[in-house]
Amino acid sequence: MSALLEISNLSAKVAGKNVLQGLSLTLNAGEVHAIMGPNGSGKSTLSYVLAGRPGYEITGGTVKFQGRDLLSMEPEERARAGMFLGFQYPVEIPGVNNVYLLKAAVNAKRKASGLPEVDAYEFLQLVRGKMKLMQMDESFLSRGVNEGFSGGEKKRNEILQMLVLEPTLAVLDETDSGLDIDALKVVARGVNSLRSADRGVLLITHYQRLLDHIVPDQVHVLARGRIARSGDKTLAHELEKRGYDWVLEVA
Amino acid sequence: MSVVLPTNRDENWRYANLRPLAKARVEEARPANALTRPNPPPALPGYQRWQFSDGHFTVSDASADARTKLLDARAAGESFAALLDADLSSAGVDFSLARINAARGDDVLQIELPDDSSPLHLELLFFATTSSADGTSYPRVQIVAGRNTRLRLVERHLSSRDIDAAVNGAFDILLRPGAILEHVRVQNCSATSAVFDTLVAHVADAAQYRLRSMTLGGLTSRTTAFIKLAGRGARCELAAASVANGIQTHDFFAEIEHVAPDTVTRELYRGIAADRGKLGFNGKIVVRESAHGADSEQSLKSLLTGSGAEASVRPQLEIYTDRVRAQHGATTGKLDEQMLFYLLSRGIDRRTAQTLLQWAFIEDAVSRVDCAELRTDIESLIAAQLNEVSALEGLLGKQ
Numbered sequence: 001m002s003a004l005l006e007i008s009n010l011s012a013k014v015a016g017k018n019v020l021q022g023l024s025l026t027l028n029a030g031e032v033h034a035i036m037g038p039n040g041s042g043k044s045t046l047s048y049v050l051a052g053r054p055g056y057e058i059t060g061g062t063v064k065f066q067g068r069d070l071l072s073m074e075p076e077e078r079a080r081a082g083m084f085l086g087f088q089y090p091v092e093i094p095g096v097n098n099v100y101l102l103k104a105a106v107n108a109k110r111k112a113s114g115l116p117e118v119d120a121y122e123f124l125q126l127v128r129g130k131m132k133l134m135q136m137d138e139s140f141l142s143r144g145v146n147e148g149f150s151g152g153e154k155k156r157n158e159i160l161q162m163l164v165l166e167p168t169l170a171v172l173d174e175t176d177s178g179l180d181i182d183a184l185k186v187v188a189r190g191v192n193s194l195r196s197a198d199r200g201v202l203l204i205t206h207y208q209r210l211l212d213h214i215v216p217d218q219v220h221v222l223a224r225g226r227i228a229r230s231g232d233k234t235l236a237h238e239l240e241k242r243g244y245d246w247v248l249e250v251a
Numbered sequence: 252m253s254v255v256l257p258t259n260r261d262e263n264w265r266y267a268n269l270r271p272l273a274k275a276r277v278e279e280a281r282p283a284n285a286l287t288r289p290n291p292p293p294a295l296p297g298y299q300r301w302q303f304s305d306g307h308f309t310v311s312d313a314s315a316d317a318r319t320k321l322l323d324a325r326a327a328g329e330s331f332a333a334l335l336d337a338d339l340s341s342a343g344v345d346f347s348l349a350r351i352n353a354a355r356g357d358d359v360l361q362i363e364l365p366d367d368s369s370p371l372h373l374e375l376l377f378f379a380t381t382s383s384a385d386g387t388s389y390p391r392v393q394i395v396a397g398r399n400t401r402l403r404l405v406e407r408h409l410s411s412r413d414i415d416a417a418v419n420g421a422f423d424i425l426l427r428p429g430a431i432l433e434h435v436r437v438q439n440c441s442a443t444s445a446v447f448d449t450l451v452a453h454v455a456d457a458a459q460y461r462l463r464s465m466t467l468g469g470l471t472s473r474t475t476a477f478i479k480l481a482g483r484g485a486r487c488e489l490a491a492a493s494v495a496n497g498i499q500t501h502d503f504f505a506e507i508e509h510v511a512p513d514t515v516t517r518e519l520y521r522g523i524a525a526d527r528g529k530l531g532f533n534g535k536i537v538v539r540e541s542a543h544g545a546d547s548e549q550s551l552k553s554l555l556t557g558s559g560a561e562a563s564v565r566p567q568l569e570i571y572t573d574r575v576r577a578q579h580g581a582t583t584g585k586l587d588e589q590m591l592f593y594l595l596s597r598g599i600d601r602r603t604a605q606t607l608l609q610w611a612f613i614e615d616a617v618s619r620v621d622c623a624e625l626r627t628d629i630e631s632l633i634a635a636q637l638n639e640v641s642a643l644e645g646l647l648g649k650q
Contacts (some may be wrong), residue, residue: 051596054588079598091593095611095618104607105597125258143613145593162595 003064004029004169004200005050010061011225012049019045021225027169032201034236035212037222038244043204044088046222047173050202051085052078065169079105080112082168086158086175087222093145098157101145102127102164109165116145130163133193135186151178159190170194176210188213208240221247254351257344263280264344266563268471268500271383271445272418279355280305280379280386288380289411295368295624298374298405301360305381305416306388308358318371322359322393345475345504349449351420352389359391362404366427374405379416379440383397390420390448396430396458404504405625408468410440415470420448426458433461435620438467439632442497449475456482456511463620465629466493467636476505480514480542483577488517488625492616494636496557502531509542509575516547521616523609524553524560533566536577543574553579554612556605605650609637 005027012020019042027033037043046241049056050063052075063070065075065083073081091102107117121197131138134156150169162170172191176184189199191214211233219235220227221244229235229247239247256272257264294312301319308321364371367570377390385391396402410416418440432452441444446469454460466472478487493501505567522530530553538545553562566579586608594604601630613633620626 053592053596074601075592075595076598076600076604079596085596087593091587091589093590093593093608093611094593095614096607101597101599103596104603108598108600109604112282165597230327 002029003027004031004066005202006062006064007063007091009163010049010063011051012045013059013061014045014055014056016038018059020049023222023226025220025227027200027202029200030197031217032214033194033218033220034203034205034216035220035222035237036205036208036239038248039206041222042225044173047085047088047171047204050078050122050171051075051083076108079165080109083165084162084165084170086155086170086172086173088173088177090146090154090158092147092149094147096145097142098145099124099127099141099208102161104160105165107146121224127164128161130160133163134160134190136160152183155179155187156190157185157189163190163194166194169200169202171204173204174206175203176205176207184210184215208236211236223248254347255344256347261262261344262533263475263504263506266500266529266533267473267502267532267644268529271471272447277438278382288378289409291405292409292628295374295405295622295626298372298403300374300376302376302378303358303360303390304378305386306358306377308360311470313357315387316371317471318364318368319360319362319373322361337417339524339626345477346449348419348447348449348475349421352419352449355389355406359393361393362402363395364397364400364402364430367399370401370403372403375407375475377406377408377418377420379408379410379418379444380414380417382416383445387417387419388581390418392421393423394432394433395425398427399429400427401431402624404435405622406434406436408438408446409466410444412441413630414441415443415445416440418444418446418448420446422448422452423452424450424452424460425532426452426454426460430455431461432459433463433621435463435465435625437465437629437632438468438472440554442468442470442499444469446472447475449471450477451479452476452487454478454480454482454485454570455486456485458482459486459488461488461505462490463493464489464503465617465618465620466491466503467500467631467632469501471500471502471580473502474504476503478505478507478515480507480509481511483511484513485511485650486515486517489620490519490616490619491521491532492545492613492633493520493522493532494525494613494633495522495530495560496525496638498527498634500529500531504533504535506535506537509536509538509545509547512540512542513544513546514519515545516549518547518549518551519551519616519619520551520560521613522553522564523613524555524562525556525637526562527555527559528557529560530562530564532564534565534579535569538570538572538577540571543572545575547570547575547577547579548589549581551577551579552612553583554609555583555585556609571599606637610634
């Protein structure tokens with residue numbers, strides 16, 4: 001098994017506060033890892049640091065993505081190299097329509113790999129197929145990015161983008177928050193359809209229920225900016241029963 | 252004729268670049284050299300086209316429609332501007348340019364739709380082909396839209412790329428009860444031109460004036476608009492977009508006066524200042540004591556993308572009655588960092604992402620142009636003005 005993502009002793013500051021404090025984690029190709037943890041433990045910070053959002057200062061450690069130094073890459077380079085962030089709060093961009101964004105994103109990635117632009121007709125067919133899987137109406141395509149979408153629609157749209165972009169590593173930041181059980185199943189189906197031997201998924205979640213539908217290979221508990229405990233899927237059930245305090249005490 | 256020209260000390264002219272006024276000769280432009288005229292844009296389906304060079308009529312493809320005719324300036328008289336003028340306490344110097352136009356303008360295009368007559372679609376092309384040293388162009392249009400008529404009017408100002416034309420236009424508009432005027436103005440003169448215009452509209456009961464103003468060209472551009480909502484239920488929708496780059500200054504003053512009850516204003520402004528461009532938009536709304544039930548909304552936004560760019564965007568409200576609804580918002584800012592990061596995180600390069608967001612910003616105003624062919628053309632002009640034709644290729648005509 002080859003390591004897709006290797007985070008070693010990562011520390012990061014945001015707004016002058018040390019949020020990540022020596023976090024280490026290795027995710028191999030073909031694996032799904034869940035990161036759970038109480039509010040304020042650094043879950044979202046980890047996702048933003050991986051995606052390269054400005055305002056996060058790396059104070060120590062390294063991150064390797066397929067052997068490359070991820071932290072030295074621009075956000076757009078990371079995306080083109082096969083990394084995808086599913087946002088907890090996807091932003092609305094009125095005036096830029098969804099299909100345009102999808103196509104521009106796919107073409108940016110293809111260009112970086114020396115491939116020609118995608119065929120417009122084939123692309124639309126592909127997107128339509130993925131939309132069906134996500135139970136999204138086609139009218140979404142011509143609307144502004146996330147414009148006027150409900151919370152659940154925004155999350156589905158994130159997964160749709162992921163399915164179209166086919167990333168090597170998907171980091172999904174609380175994709176389950178605010179979803180009802182039916183929407184949760186749709187999102188889980190989308191994520192599961194992407195699972196393959198050469199891809200990895202980092203699922204960041206506050207609740208165990210998502211993990212009933214996307215079964216992880218490993219579960220990590222993030223507390224005070226580092227991994228406090230790791231285990232298999234049964235760890236999630238134990239957390240559900242005993243709460244996060246239990247881990248914090250042990251840690 | 253002695254007319255006192257406005258200066259930056261005058262209340263409504265603080266942001267305008269008035270230097271070209273002094274430089275331009277107030278004589279009429281000498282007959283143009285036809286060779287310097289740029290190619291006209293593609294025709295709009297269903298529109299009759301009238302073309303003018305330096306304020307003088309040249310050619311029309313319109314089949315004889317008695318409702319549109321040319322008048323001599325003296326026959327046309329001062330008309331509605333003068334009528335409104337008498338009512339407007341603040342007029343004075345604001346009408347100086349219109350007065351010069353009325354005194355100099357030779358060919359006045361008069362559009363007169365009799366009550367209940369059929370809809371008319373007109374496109375007016377004003378070419379400026381003469382440099383300011385050879386005089387000023389004085390386009391002039393008078394519109395009377397009779398009861399329940401509908402007029403779609405496209406007004407375009409163009410010039411050759413390499414001249415510093417001076418243009419001083421004037422529009423007189425009278426909308427009778429129930430008339431609807433959709434007026435799209437596109438100013439795309441050379442970046443060395445000075446383009447001034449005065450627009451006066453009188454809107455009667457249940458009539459609607461929809462003005463979409465797209466300002467792209469000119470070293471200096473200034474629109475002075477006075478719109479009077481004179482009859483019950485009269486409505487004004489103003490959507491203005493402006494993109495200033497290099498050292499362009501675009502200034503827009505709009506005073507909308509609610510005189511009658513239940514009158515409505517919807518005003519939207521989106522301006523982008525790149526490089527050392529300057530933008531001014533002063534949206535003044537006056538609600539008279541007689542205008543109970545008046546309803547006005549203003550959304551005025553400017554975006555600064557250049558390090559030396561400036562913008563002054565201000566809503567101004569003068570309300571003399573309690574029974575009104577008035578909402579206004581004005582912002583000047585930079586690109587939204589969260590939106591930018593979202594696009595970058597999808598692999599889109601920074602420059603394209605920035606352009607897309609500028610596009611989305613200005614599209615808010617441009618999308619209000621109803622005619623699809625014209626909108627596509629305007630979008631291409633805006634893409635060129637943003638210096639990003641290729642990045643926006645996939646978006647043109649798709650909204």
